[in-house]
Amino acid sequence: MKQVHNFNAGPCVLPRAAVEKTAQALLDLNGSGMSLMEISHRSKDFEAINNECIALWKELLGIPEGYHVLFLGGGASLQFCMLPYNLLGKKAAYVESGVWAKKAIKEAKFFGEVSVIASSSDKNFSYYPAIPAIPGDVDYLHITTNNTIYGTEFHGSIDSSPVPVVADMSSDIMSRPVDVSKYGVIYGGAQKNVGPAGVTFVIVKEALLGKVQRAIPTMLDYRTHVAEKSLFNTPPVVAIYAMCETLRWIKAQGGLQAIAKLNRQKAEALYSYLDNESKMFVGTADKASRSLMNICFVMTEKYKDKEEEFMSAAKAAGMVGIKGHRSVGGFRASTYNALPLASVQALVGCMREFEAKFA
Ligand code: PMP
Numbered sequence: 001m002k003q004v005h006n007f008n009a010g011p012c013v014l015p016r017a018a019v020e021k022t023a024q025a026l027l028d029l030n031g032s033g034m035s036l037m038e039i040s041h042r043s044k045d046f047e048a049i050n051n052e053c054i055a056l057w058k059e060l061l062g063i064p065e066g067y068h069v070l071f072l073g074g075g076a077s078l079q080f081c082m083l084p085y086n087l088l089g090k091k092a093a094y095v096e097s098g099v100w101a102k103k104a105i106k107e108a109k110f111f112g113e114v115s116v117i118a119s120s121s122d123k124n125f126s127y128y129p130a131i132p133a134i135p136g137d138v139d140y141l142h143i144t145t146n147n148t149i150y151g152t153e154f155h156g157s158i159d160s161s162p163v164p165v166v167a168d169m170s171s172d173i174m175s176r177p178v179d180v181s182k183y184g185v186i187y188g189g190a191q192k193n194v195g196p197a198g199v200t201f202v203i204v205k206e207a208l209l210g211k212v213q214r215a216i217p218t219m220l221d222y223r224t225h226v227a228e229k230s231l232f233n234t235p236p237v238v239a240i241y242a243m244c245e246t247l248r249w250i251k252a253q254g255g256l257q258a259i260a261k262l263n264r265q266k267a268e269a270l271y272s273y274l275d276n277e278s279k280m281f282v283g284t285a286d287k288a289s290r291s292l293m294n295i296c297f298v299m300t301e302k303y304k305d306k307e308e309e310f311m312s313a314a315k316a317a318g319m320v321g322i323k324g325h326r327s328v329g330g331f332r333a334s335t336y337n338a339l340p341l342a343s344v345q346a347l348v349g350c351m352r353e354f355e356a357k358f359a
Pocket of ligand 1: 078148
């Protein structure tokens with residue numbers, strides 16, 4: 001197989017072991033003579049996978065009693081609406097830290113009043129805005145912990161009690177330990193750190209459910225999925241299987257402490273090149289807000305016309321997915337859990353070599 005360095009922003013690189021085990025199960029699940037795609041979602045085999053996957057979520061994140069782990073469809077984008085459907089009675093507070101947060105805000109407005117209590121739109125979302133005191137009259141505070149497009153991440157700790165915090169953790173879930181007890185809901189699409197596209201995780205605190213007055217359609221009511229252990233309708237069986245294998249791999253690496261250490265090393269390798277060595281490339285995110293998952297950089301004014309040439313050189317050296325999102329430009333290296341440190345070192349090597357040609 002061709003060797004590449006996969007910096008895609010999501011879907012993205014997955015642990016090789018998870019890909020191989022899923023590929024095997026697609027051919028023959030546990031010697032059953034059937035593909036993973038051919039079994040019933042009500043079978044013992046799938047029940048075991050579903051249960052193990054829930055147990056791994058609970059174990060790896062240390063999820064306390066009183067929370068449920070749900071696997072749903074529709075992506076994080078459906079949660080932008082499902083969440084306020086279930087939780088927004090009158091008013092909610094939102095932090096506008098990027099495009100995904102803006103999309104969440106837009107959907108919440110269908111259900112009630114939205115107060116945007118902090119925003120970094122004034123500087124094209126290049127920093128994580130400080131979160132002020134949370135108004136007492138809101139049903140929840142919504143934050144996006146990692147802004148995939150702009151490469152900023154929430155590094156603070158949060159305690160907004162009695163107001164529950166709700167977080168879109170699509171792009172930094174399972175990249176580091178999180179104190180789940182500080183959150184009311186955590187959700188995201190799986191397709192970065194925890195699996196392939198097609199499954200959405202929702203960790204929800206039981207005590208928050210059933211408080212809004214409105215009627216909620218069955219499929220959009222969290223209580224349906226809590227009651228049915230995410231088996232109310234046919235779940236994305238293959239994606240859940242691959243997620244389970246991905247979580248097994250995280251556990252085998254030593255869990256989230258060990259994963260976080262490796263993620264810090266990877267980010268440090270690239271940021272320190274940008275900060276201490278490079279005259280050609282510069283990071284776009286404010287230093288205090290830098291993401292450990294998505295590292296955005298551009299060429300300095302003097303070398304701006306070299307961006308395309310660098311892109312070709314990087315491609316030739318096996319780098320995949322480093323084109324920056326159009327709203328930031330330049331480059332973005334996503335360094336999710338399964339990306340090896342060697343890939344970051346290869347990218348830095350490639351940048352260094354390119355730079356040496358013009359220095
Ligand atoms: N939130 C964030 C932070 C994201 O990065 C993304 C996707 N990149 C989304 C939400 C949307 O996720 P989905 O495509 O699963 O709807």
